[in-house]
Amino acid sequence: MNPVVEQVTARIRERSRQGRADYLAAMAQTREENPPKKRLSCGNLAHGYAACGEQDKQTIRLMNSANLGIVTSYNDMLSAHQPLLDYPEQIKAVAREVGSSAQVAGGVPAMCDGVTQGQPGMELSLFSRDVVAMATAVGLSHNLFDGVLCLGVCDKIVPGMIIGALQFGHLPTVFVPAGPMPSGIPNKEKAAVRQRFAEGKASREELLEAESASYHSPGTCTFYGTANSNQVLMEMLGVQLPGSSFVNPEDPMRAALTRESVLKVIAAADPASGIRPLCETVTEESLVNAVVALLATGGSTNHTLHLVAIAAAAGIDLRWQDFDDLSRAVPLLARVYPNGEADINAFQRAGGMAFLVRELRSAGLLNENVHSLMGEGLDSFELAPQLTDDGRIAWQHNVLESRLPEVLTGVAEPFDQEGGLRVLQGNLGESVIKVSAVKPEHRVVSAPCRIFHAQDDIKTAFDAGELDRDVIAVVRFQGPKANGMPELHKLTPYLGLLQDRGYQVALVTDGRMSGASGKVPAAIHLSPEAVDQGPISRLRDGDLITLDAEQGILNVNLSDQELAQREPATAPRDTQNLGRNLFANFRQAVGGASSGASSLDP
Incomplete structure (x- = not known):
């Protein structure tokens, strides 16, 4: 064994x-x-x-x-x-x-x-x-x-x-x-249409056709x-x-x-x-x-x-x-x-x-x-x-070899010597990252950060050309206590486009990404979360962050003293739409991401 x-x-x-x-x-x-x-x-x-x-x-x-x-x-x-x-x-x-x-x-x-x-x-x-x-x-x-x-x-x-x-x-x-x-249209083709739509190069009708051909x-x-x-x-x-x-x-x-x-x-x-x-x-x-x-x-x-x-x-x-x-x-x-x-x-x-x-x-x-x-x-x-x-x-017992070795391979010839998930630790806390879809050349990113409190704000900044540079997008107040830890998969086309343009790009968040997390390195489930005044709540625009998936490091280039002396950011105003107010007790009772983000006590 x-x-x-x-x-x-x-x-x-x-x-x-x-x-x-x-x-x-x-x-x-x-x-x-x-x-x-x-x-x-x-x-x-x-x-x-x-x-x-x-x-x-x-x-x-x-x-x-x-x-x-x-x-x-x-x-x-x-x-x-x-x-x-x-x-x-x-x-x-x-x-x-x-x-x-x-x-x-x-x-x-x-x-x-x-x-x-x-x-x-x-x-x-x-x-x-x-x-x-x-x-x-x-x-x-x-x-x-x-x-x-x-x-x-x-x-x-x-x-x-x-x-x-x-x-x-x-x-x-x-x-x-x-x-x-x-099977519908290839997932790569669907993703390409999503990115073209993010650039304004595909219409909503074209995007809807692609999505409908995938989920059909x-x-x-x-x-x-x-x-x-x-x-x-x-x-x-x-x-x-x-x-x-x-x-x-x-x-x-x-x-x-x-x-x-x-x-x-x-x-x-x-x-x-x-x-x-x-x-x-x-x-x-x-x-x-x-x-x-x-x-x-x-x-x-x-x-x-x-x-x-x-x-x-x-x-x-x-x-x-x-x-x-x-x-x-x-x-x-x-x-x-x-x-x-x-x-x-x-x-x-x-x-x-x-x-x-x-x-x-x-x-x-x-x-x-x-x-x-x-x-x-x-x-x-x-x-x-x-x-x-x-x-x-x-x-x-009739499956003796892979019928599609480009899709499923044996241990003698793996696609990678390591699995797809790693833990990142440093002065920003503890998070996880999925690296199996991230190319090796994108697994280490060091860049100034840009702070966001909502994923829609990234689209606004992207459309304004404010992200055309090396950047680590920090999306905070997305943890389980803040707003139920929604997935932030909507960010993928925009960050993916920036990476395709040759910039060093990454995401750091106390929220989740989809199970379809893709090619952009994303430090997710960051704990402690911003609403608990974790270090992510003390970040400011321009802080230099290093995300190193190879070494398992997530750090901001600040001394512990300077980071601790900063005032934590204030959470955005709580919304109460589409039934969210009924889950207030869950947000109060929920544990941290590293303990399963559960509100139950089994």
């Missing part, structure tokens, strides 16, 4: 010892004191199955088979979740075939970062993760369920669902995805952002069936995989099956495996928040330094936009998760002592699903 992976796993296990023990004890107590259905009164049960058909009523009341709780994020505005409309009926039909039952336990909100990008609604996005977690818990609180199926795909929804489900970790849980939409049908967006990173992580955590992530919604295999998911969780509901419940599936080892896969594929920076919060919900203390240390030991094996020109469908054609796991495993980069709905160990993670003539799933 790779010594870095072994050491990081061991130290996480050691510092999590008490928290993990407390969590597992709580799950054991729940199982003992509140076993599913068994302690419900007749009135409780009657309410719980009143709307069911006679067959399901009889099945539930006998209490000798599994009743599954479905938590769904279906809506028909969000392309990734629109295919979930018919999943509950599919699940119920499969459950009935084997003498079990299923009910929709509840729905969770599912907002789209693509729709709210650059809009006021984005200030609700990160907190929607915690709302999803609570909504998941509300649905499962009826204690009618022997197993859980989570129907979710996108950015905050999947992390929120698993955080909520971990409060019911005594139950087996499976995530059932819907898959990506078929039901299914997940095809770039490798947070949504598709979610899928990789759920497979690596053992709560999503191997190879199920990137099958298109209309592929006949999609329904067969959903069927297989139902059968697996029903089997796991029987204690005699030996399949572990969720609390024993999400472990220190499986979380490290998830981080390794994230790094090896150049995944979303948002998971430096989400994985930390997921770990905390399971009593595990995962830290940014763990990401950084693992990143220096894990090679980059995938080139999917924004880390390359291909999309996630190409990743799947190349060999997908089965090939990725096989390569990482061959290099000793994965913990072997893990559990999943498929059983013990990692052998099943290398299996690829195949559709049989009778419409069922057969699991096969």
Whole structure:
């Protein structure tokens, strides 16, 4: 086993010892004191199955088979979740075939970062993760369920669902995805139109045509952002069936995989099956495996928040330094936009998760002592699903080499010797940076800064020609306490154009970038944030900042004394539009970015 992976796993296990023990004890107590259905009164049960058909009523009341709780994020505005409309009926039909039952336990909100990008609604996005977690818990609180199926795909929804489900970790849980939409126009072509629009060289109609040709049908967006990173992580955590992530919604295999998911969780509901419940599936080892896969594929920076919060919900203390240390030991094996020109469908054609796991495993980069709905160990993670003539799933070891080596490569010939995420530290605090999409010549930037308090102000400065120089854009008061930590992906075309013009350009912010963070170096999630009077609040226009992603440094060229003596800037006036005022308590309760930016106390 790779010594870095072994050491990081061991130290996480050691510092999590008490928290993990407390969590597992709580799950054991729940199982003992509140076993599913068994302690419900007749009135409780009657309410719980009143709307069911006679067959399901009889099945539930006998209490000798599994009743599954479905938590769904279906809506028909969000392309990734629109295919979930018919999943509950599919699940119920499969459950009935084997003498079990299923009910929709509840729905969770599912907002789209693509729709709210650059809009006021984005200030609700990160907190929607915690709302999803609570909504998941509300649905499962009826204690009618022997197993859980989570129907979710996108950015905050999947992390929120698993955080909520971990409060019911005594139950087996499976995530059932819907898959990506078929490929549209190449992502590089779309990005080029965005940059031309930023320059005033493309019309709004041309831009809308390009965007519509990219995001064009039901299914997940095809770039490798947070949504598709979610899928990789759920497979690596053992709560999503191997190879199920990137099958298109209309592929006949999609329904067969959903069927297989139902059968697996029903089997796991029987204690005699030996399949572990969720609390024993999400472990220190499986979380490290998830981080390794994230790094090896150049995944979303948002998971430096989400994985930390997921770990905390399971009593595990995962830290940014763990990401950084693992990143220096894990090679980059995938080139999917924004880390390359291909999309996630190409990743799947190349060999997908089965090939990725096989390569990482061959290099000793994965913990072997893990559990999943498929059983013990990692052998099943290398299996690829195949559709049989009778419409069922057969699991096969048939991905022996990459079919598209320019998209997915082996550990012998990686695209980079290191993974895609690093931690930056210095007198400005601690932040993370995604370097897998940043060319080596752009990874070290030293330039005067320009201060902004809103991303729209960068467009104004850009249009006025005020940024045609070496510059580090500092966008502050974008942290979780200030305004919910919105993504700042809207900045990418403008900063990218400046970089293309030959300037040294970077971004420093206490906010987030999209999972589609691209070619411009961006020190994000900076902590402490400006609203807490972190050093970023004391910066002024013209201060010389050095961002060195190679050495892990983020410094302003000021003495500690001079920086401390400056008056911190005042936060801009609080806005109260598009429902933001309802989240005031979240902003007051939220923790820092390095601790997962969570308002919950699991």
